[in-house]
Amino acid sequence: MSGVRKALDDTAREVDQWMERLLPDNDGPDARLTDAMRYAALGPGKRLRPFLLVECGRIFDVARPRLMRAAVAVECLHTYSLVHDDLPCMDDDDLRRGRPTVHKAYDEATAVLAGDGLLTFAFELLADPETHPDARVRADLVLALAKASGAEGMVGGQMIDLACEQADVDERIITRLQQMKTGALISASCELGALMGHASPDAMQAIMGYARDLGLAFQIADDLLDVTGNEEEMGKAVNKDAGAGKATFVALLGVDRAKQQADLLARQAAKHLDMFGARAETLRETARFVVDRRS
Ligand code: GRG
DSSP states (O other): OOHHEEEHHHHHHHHHHHHHSSSSOOOOHHHHHHHHHHHTSSSSOOHHHHHHHHHHHHHHHOOOOHHHHHHHHHHHHHHHHHHTSTTTTTTOSSEEETOOOOHHOOOOHHHHHHHHHHHHHHHHHHHHHTTTTHHHHHHHHHHHHHHHHHHHTTTHHHHHHHHHHSSOHHHHHHHHHHHHIIIIHHHHHHHHHHHHHTTTOOOHHHHHHHHHHHHHHHHHHHHHHHHHHHHHHTSSOOOOOTTTTTOOHHHOHHHHHHHHHHHHHHHHHTTTTGGGGGGGHHHHHHHHHHHHOOO
């Protein structure tokens, strides 16, 4: 197993333990909601966004328990986007992370509420003094995640994605759509780790340059996996993009050029981290991992 694969798996286990402890778990009349939130969040995902947050925070020596709480917040936000994206009114998927989607395992109304619950819980965690003792840092964390996930980020990207189905779009529009839909949350994960460590403006610029290129490389790899991957490894349906007329890099560039573009972005991402020397080695390797992954 590669060094980064092991580091990712180790962090995923730790994040899962924190999620298990932190996620609400009621046995009252709202138990169905908290069960569905836990079902969605504790499903077997890669925990890439938590990993990026933790690795970026580690560069600045942020205490592990604080990083874990923020890592749970970004994973909850990410999980909410998956739950809502799988709904019949969006992508209408039955399988996610190798298991029935939340609206299949529960029902549509519960899936909507579970997504809402995870979204708001993410901000509750970031605003909690246990996550960071400095109120200004906490406000910055909340602001960064809100911007990345709202209309100017992920949700706006999803809207453009829906609007572009079956439409002729160029590379500029696809890049913008993917930066908003997928890249913004990946960037925010890196940003949160750096914010928690009071990163200097130069250091923050380097981290954000890395995150931007990594996010795009990740999305191109995801588009490629939709064409070249299989349902068992991916834990979700594949070959959906072309049928749905989705605006993807693979549709625009073809498989070979899309792969070259992902490789170039991964190398470019790693270069942004030169100023951190050996401390950023895992993040550099993560850029390679993101384009080589099979799921
Ligand atoms: C519906 C609010 C709302 C937003 C939708 C991000 C998004 C916008 C939808 C998620 C669905 C999707 C296919 C997004 C593209 C990004 C992506 C590849 C997500 C899957 O992330 P992974 O591979 O998944 O990190 P795991 O399961 O490992 O966490």
